[in-house]
Amino acid sequence: MTAKTLYLEDLTAGDVFVSGTHELDEAQIKTFAMQFDPQPFHLDHDAARGTMFAGLAASGWHTAAITMKLLVASVPIGNGIIGAGGEITWPKPARPGDILRVVSEVTEITPSRSKPDRGVVSLRSETRNQHDDALQIFKSKIFVMRRP
Amino acid sequence: MTAKTLYLEDLTAGDVFVSGTHELDEAQIKTFAMQFDPQPFHLDHDAARGTMFAGLAASGWHTAAITMKLLVASVPIGNGIIGAGGEITWPKPARPGDILRVVSEVTEITPSRSKPDRGVVSLRSETRNQHDDALQIFKSKIFVMRRP
Helix, strand or coil: CCCCCECHHHCCCCCEEEEEEEECCHHHHHHHHHHHCCCHHHHCHHHHHCCCCCCCCCCHHHHHHHHHHHHHHHCCECCCCEEEEEEEECCCCCCCCCEEEEEEEEEEEEECCCCCCEEEEEEEEEEECCCCCEEEEEEEEEEEECCC | CCCCCECHHHCCCCCEEEEEEEECCHHHHHHHHHHHCCCHHHHCHHHHHCCCCCCCCCCHHHHHHHHHHHHHHHCCECCCCEEEEEEEECCCCCCCCCEEEEEEEEEEEEECCCCCCEEEEEEEEEEECCCCCEEEEEEEEEEEECCC
């Protein structure tokens, strides 16, 4: 897809958007964790070893936040990306050194019945690392306006 | 609930955990948005006025991250809070000046069939502001170990 601004009438189920990349490092993982998810497996290599993660891992919410940054830059919806919510899963944690990118596909478009100027677009966004492992799958519903 | 460390056998459907509070301000909203969700309605009062948010609003991922911070301090699971994922909705955005707290309820406990040392606990966490508006509802599944 080109980077032109998109409105509801520009989108079709099956459209795919591929984001740029974000390189994750240990310092970012620890900084985010200290502020929002201060658990040993997100803060300290040694403490993380004996946990379910078996090594330092990024908070799932950090992966989600980076995913949003990559989405904002790769899915150029005219009114911005405004989500009502969605279903999020983290099949694998992000690790220091991972290079993240997000591949998003439009799965459904539902024009609003009550508000003719907008609709709801279902998006399936997969956050992958450089090995193509899926780290996060987010099936979201976003509000998209028709062209003004 | 007391703050003792909890394992799978300590939890019962219906258990409720109430977190402490987090006071959100404009600077926090903008700092998070600049890093992870740089859209006008999360960055600038004037630009936000004409959008679907009708005023400066926190990124939903910021609300999610603060929710995690409050959960970590209020749901004392022995092995930490490790989520497989869940369903997230944002009925209303968080605003500057909102005082957030999280009320979590255990809704289901499913011992693992293949791994007898653990189970999956379903948690419904509602993030509310000082007016008791629900800003985020997160229905999650977390991995909880039995007492070692």
